[in-house]
Amino acid sequence: MWRLGIQGARRPPPILRQSRSGPTLLRTRQCAAPTWPVWPAAGHLSPPSTRPLSSTARRHVARSSGPFEPLRPPTPSSLGAPRTARSFRRTRRWGRRLLILTAVLGAGYLLDHQLYASGMARSLRTFGMGLLVAADYKINFRPEPLPLIGSRAEGGIPELHRRSAERLSSLLRENGGLYLKIGQAIAMQSAVLPPEFQRMFARMFDDAPQDPWEDVEKVIREDFGGRSVEEVFGVSFAGVEGKGVMERIARASASVAQVHWARLPDGREVAIKIQKPEIAKQIGWDLWAFKVVMKVYTWWFDLPLYSLVPFITERLMLETDFENEAKNSEVMRELINKEPSLRGRVYVPPVYPELSSRRVLTTEWIEGTRLWDKESLTRPWLGGRGRGSMGVHGAQLDPPDMEAIRRELRENPHSQNLKPERTEWKGRRGKGGLGVSTKEVMTTMIDLFSAQIFKWGVVHCDP
Template identity: 30%
Template sequence: MRLLFRIIGIVRLLARYGLLRDAGVARSLRVPAWLLLARRRLKGESRGRRLREALQDLGPIFVKFGQNISTRPDLLPQDIAEELARLQDDVPPFPAEEARELLGGFYGRPVEEVFAEFEPEALAAASIAQVHAARLPGGEEVVVKLLRPGIRARIGRDVELLYGVARLASAWWPSTYRLRLVEVVEEYERTLGYELDLTREGANAARLKRSFAGSDIIHVPAVYWDYCRPDVLVMERIHGAPIRDVQALKDAGVDIPELAARGVQIFFTQVFRDSFFHADMHPGNVFVDISDPKNPRYAAVDFGIVGILDERDHHYLGQTLLAFFEQDYARLARLHLYWGWVAPDARAEDLEAAFRVIGEPIFARPLSECSFGRVLGRIFATAQEFDMHLQPQMLLLHKTLLNIEGLGRELYPELDLWETGYPLLKKWMARRAEPGRVMKELRRDLPELRYAVQRLPRALHRLLDRAEGAPSRRRERRPEGRRRLWRQLTGCTLLLVGAVLL
């Protein structure tokens, strides 16, 4: 019953913003007239702005949901996506005394016995957690990230509500079927689950810190594991200028073009060298060490959301970008068909024509004027028209690319993302194809390969038994044929293992 009343409240709020009329669903959903008679807000404003403000009225979890879907080119028109990208996950902090009580419960002793200093006023607060400054007994400056009390129960209720809305919309409004709303909510629930485990966030930070050990272009803060709990994360405190404060960076004499180029380098390194990337790179999570203005160094925080690419994702992304920006649309179409990225009955000529429609208007202008993120979004959207199922990690990558590009162009409007990134992409894709690297990966996989080879004869026996002895008709067994096949299999196995060991 509570869920029903909450859904009615949401429908009424959407009606007050005129969103049900805009979508043309009031009649098909049989919304009662009294809901539609509510005084409309922001009459005359764009549908994107009205949707953004409606989500803000619904609360922080819906704000995060709006942020999450703002980077889905397959779900939203561009005007709505751009408006939702402006949503801010900004809520008042919970009281300092409550924070101290929570920490005391987690550590089993008063905060004063855990930290040499603990700043009661929160440095930052969001819908899931807030951050306090502190100092460890050894003198290290740290930040303490603490989950909001009762947040898991609150998220559980709101996600249940989102599922209810998604199922109702899918049942009553057939045109929403292609949006796979229930899958969208499932993906959002999974993302929130990651953010609710601060130990996972600490592990993500440690992984990125190893990747950039000794780097002079980015610093990843250290994690103090002895002080961490599932609801508490303690990390090195970062000091620097916020990336969004461009004027402060200029006043400090920072080399802005170099800073923008380094941001692109960091992104491409994470994606194409490490296949592991920070996926929440909005301006509030990025700072700059300006102690040496001619050698600016990035610092990142908030590692709750990361993306991981497997070999298939990596190959798809690299080959797709290279083929597209080299204007080889035929190769791009062949790649999608050969690797099974689109429906097998898709025609190569149709795919090639669709990609050319994207590319030709873009390449008629200087590449510096093109949005790399939007290009990738259009490629994804076109491939989906041919039944490509876009994986969540690729959507995260697209969102991250949009953020990086936005940050870079805000810093330096003349930034040419492709000019900076193309040489890096070519280098890493060529390196992945080197024979030495291939052999190294084979050696790495040798234990699994050996296990698979050991299982192969038994699996082959079962296969032969099925082929030779169906219940309806027993075939005469041929021992000599089986022995010959066994010898061939053994020979191939020895050759394969020998090649791996060379």
């Protein structure tokens, strides 16, 4: 038992407790100045020390002037009424909504990407850009546009045309596919459009990005009953003797299809036009978006734009049917060959129906140049006479060196440029041309379309 030594009569003692590690000073509300010396009972510990408590001990002793009261546990009534724990129902509810929205958007993206080749995303992009252009014209197509957008200091109405043409051109090129075909149709009628649209939409005739070879193989297998490219066209990519050859890289790529060069085992050189696989998945969404935009513009600007939708929709659907294109080509070829004024002036390459399908069109390969390449048309002929290149009447194409091509394929099966360039007509320095006049070319074009309109009643608008 512990004893307390009291040095002064006015100071109440602190409360001590016995523990294994030694005496411990307890803090109470009624303790006064903690300066009391403490010593144990006789016979147990050393004599007490008269040294006062340290400052650390004094800080843990509470001061009070009231009487001493023992510590009591709090009663339930003194604690007050219990409070309900906070419920995060709203947070959990919005969290569930966010998860559901994320799942729906993710599933929609995968569905759109896998089944519709991003057709829904392209349509949403079209709606957004279409509304932006329409709102811009609705607000700023006036003598004094708003100062923040298209003010006179920034160019006024011409600036409005420029940025609208840039927005639409960017949309068409980003969406690709049938949108590029629509852009080309607009460019063909650019004479009735503002100059800003003419300059911007002239780029629509540039080559479009081509699809990889894996997509080409997929289309051919689907259209020819699962047969491979080698089986359909009799070609070999390993340089096998007696087989034909084919280039994996397209010679030209347009909005709907791309063209590959091939030489069949019998020596015929062919142009294989293969439709891009995403076109069939996108065409429904693209035409629906086109109808919606035209309907909104008709209502908003009070213009009969929607009246063009049925005709354009029908034309675009036929544009993706290569069997219809092959039939039209054969009809036009027969009519031209029967017309004395055009026979020998216009040439239509024959179609090989056994190597064609709804998405694959195979025709004879002929050398040529773009109709709007004025320099190639008018520069003098520098290729001599009787050489097998374009412009020589009745001459056959120079056959490629098949031995060299097969040897190259055996060394490198992924060789790309297999077709002979046949640029003799340009001369050694490459400055030659076909040596024809633009007047002769335009006269032939006028005679051709006049015969279609006034004689045959059949018009083929893609020369």
